[in-house]
Amino acid sequence: MVGLIVAAAMMTSFGEKITPENAWREYPRPQMVRDNWTNLNGVWDYAVTSVTNTPGRPAKWDGKILVPFAIESTLSGVGRLLEPNEFLWYTRKIECDPKPGERILLHFGGVDFRTMVFIGHDEVTDVPHEGGQNPFTLDITDYVKKGENELTVCVWDPTENFVNSRGKQSFKPSGCFYTRVSGIWQTVWMETVPDRHIGGYTVKTDIDRGEVTIEFKVESGKCKVGEQGTIEIEDSASSRLCVKNTFTPGEPCTIKLPAPVALWSPENPKLYNFTAKYGKDVVKGYFGMRKFEKHKDSKGVLRFFLNNKPYYVMGTLDQGWWPDGLLTPPSDEAMAFDIKTLKDCGFNTMRKHIKVEPLRYYYLCDKMGILVIQDLPSGDGDAFDPQKASVVPRYGLQRLEMKEMMDVLQAVPSIVMWNPYNEGWSQPGEFLTHSMLDFVTRYDRTRLVNGPSGAWDWEGGHLIPKGWEWSKRIVTKHKPEGECEAADAVDLHLYRGPGMIDVNPRRISFLGEFGGLGHPVEGHLWKEAKGSWGYGGIEDTKTREGLEKTYLGLMEKLGELAEKGLGGSIYTQTTDVEIEINGLMTYDRKVLKFNPEVLREAHRKIIEKVR
Incomplete structure (x- = not known):
């Protein structure tokens, strides 16, 4: 390790290569590239102050932090948890050369959650930016002078104390909820553009x-x-x-x-x-020239079609967490490694699970070739309580963030389906659920829309969770036209599974989560924590032989379901995450638990049944 970064209990081989000089140096927006840009990643000063104080410059700076890694992460060089009663401050000097007929734009790839930006003593954000998952841009032309300027950023992150979209971040990580992420966690950069x-x-x-x-x-x-x-x-x-x-x-x-x-x-x-x-x-x-639709196959079964041909979606649940960077991947190389591993194992899809990745990630998906089902990061809401799930006080914010996400990712060909709701988290009751699905369908006609994934799907193969056992039940008694007609798939979560909802004349039967076979690998567990677990249990998968045998058994059943009309499946999951040990790989990406050739052949047989 060099500079700020110190060794942690668990590091990826990619994180071990990171230095303040090489951290995230690539152009951050491959979908729209300009030559004239400045990367602001690197070492900044930081400080933490109490929110009870009037926002202003800290009296002193606490130390150095490596941007773009979140303060809680090892790769930031800090590794400190931020509390909801604290402000996180950053500052650094920037060089500017404003000229007539030009504008200077300041870009933030991702800052969680509420952000104020200052040039010198002037606040550039008239209204603080809210939202931790989507990028935003500020025109700082009128605030900077020629030469050196002071850039200061102030962030407040409530995590679970607000209705903000946060995905799986938690104050108390356990089970399927993980270490929280605060502040800057994606690239910060400037570019100079013509006035028009x-x-x-x-x-x-x-x-x-x-x-x-x-x-x-x-x-x-x-x-x-x-x-x-x-x-x-x-x-x-x-x-x-x-x-x-x-x-x-x-x-x-x-x-x-x-x-x-x-x-x-x-x-x-x-x-x-x-x-x-x-x-x-x-x-x-x-x-990319591609077409992803739903059509009936030669047997009259509604299926996914890619480029006018039936296509079985064989994917994994991809959380996008890293032991050293948390939500921030260590590098381009690290992101490409995950994608290549999935392809080597015969997967053609990932479900990007309640997280929005850096734009470079999607570029790699486009370039390397893998379909992406994109979740909207969830916020408040209880997946297992219909009373709480029926009311979300900030539905407007949720819809705005959905629109922003679709705008940012519209030009990404690998994204083929939007997934606004996961297991009822943040799902705002029947009327607003239909409203959201209808909005997404109308706003983006180039992609499909998944119905609520694994939970409250009024009149659509309705799934009520009881612990980890899922049962079909009609939640409300409506006429057939009361179904979520805007959605293109009806989505079951079943552990271990596999299983499927009966073939639907209007929506594709989709298995949005299954498997979750736990397999601990000694020396590669998160802080060697006790309580490691898998959704599908670990009793018969403790050995590698038992794991592979059980997985192949699931694939045999999955093949039968594909023949009956199942349109696609998402196995949980790409990697272990903290104390979840149901990944294809360990959390540090140093051990692949399966023989990729065995998986590739098993998956090929299922995919070929549909083509």
Whole structure:
């Protein structure tokens, strides 16, 4: 270890390589790249103060922290828990050179939860930013001077004391809830852009027509009447120029691609790169030509279809936690390792479980080829109490965060289905559940929408949890049209399982969680904690032989269900997480508990039953 970072009880091999000089140096937004940018990751000063004090500069700074790792993490160099009655402060110097006709943008990939930003003594955030999972941007042009400026960030994180989306963070980690994460946990960076610049874009692909439609949004200043931009599209594999076209900001630009069109899939993740120019602004991005829908197969069973062919979704529950970085992966290499391991084991999908990853993660999914079912991080709500699950006082915040997440991730081809609710957590009762599903379906027509995953699904194969035993029950007696028609799948959670809900004429039968076979690996347990457990138990899976035999038994049953109409399945889970030991890998990623060739062959047989 070098600099701030000290050895901890559990480190990944990737975390062991991290230094203040190499921490997260890559461009943080591969979906829209500019050349002129400044990485602000590295060593900052930090301090913790009481919230009872009027917000202001700390009287003194407590020490150094390595951004972008959360203060609770080992890789931050601090490893301190932040309490809800405390403010977390950061400061560092930044160099700026404001020029006429240019804007300086300050980007935060993720800060949990409520954030105030200052340049010198001026607050840039007129209203503190709320939300720990989605990125945000501030225009600091009017606040900075040429040369050195002081950047200060103040964060308050209530974790469980508020209705904020927090996923599995907890004050008291136990069971399936983990160490909390506060403050900056993703890349902080600046870029200089022209006054009139591209602020983002949306992508819609039509593989049947061989067309892509891109709409560019322009920020700052006024568009000149009739002013257009240009876009050049090239094949990412050969860098061959495919087509050049013009676009008008704010209007859809439909472009015909030359045949044969390269389709994107996990088996063949072909991408197209593009360069867009508008005035003095130049951005580079990419897209994948893919189509993910629900259709009936030749037997009349409703299934997932990828690129017009039946496709069995074979995935894992992917929590995205790390023993050394917590919510923050140690590096690009670490993220790619997880994805490659899943593919080596024959999985084609991951369910990104109540966490939003850094944008580079999704780029790797696009590039390496794996489908992503994206959860909305949950907040308050009791999964096992219908009275509490029926009322969420901040449904508006939940819906806003869902919209923000969809906006940020819209251009990611690997994301094929949204999952707004997990096991009733934060689920706001029947009417608002239908409202959310309808909103998501209407807002993004390019993806499917999962019904409530494993819990309150009024008229949709309704699952009431009783401990860890799940039973089918009709929660409310409505007419058939009262079903969550906006959803495309009806989702069962069953441990060990597998199992399925009867084939539905309007929604795909989906097994959103199952398995959870526990297997402890000595020397690779979280703080060697007692109480390690797995959703599916550990009695017959303590040995590697027993684990593999039991897993293959589950796969045999899963194959039978796939033939009957099951559309996909999500095994729990990619890695151990803290005291959960039901991962394919240990928490430190140093031990793969299975023979990947054995898993790949078992999964191939199931996938081929559907094709």
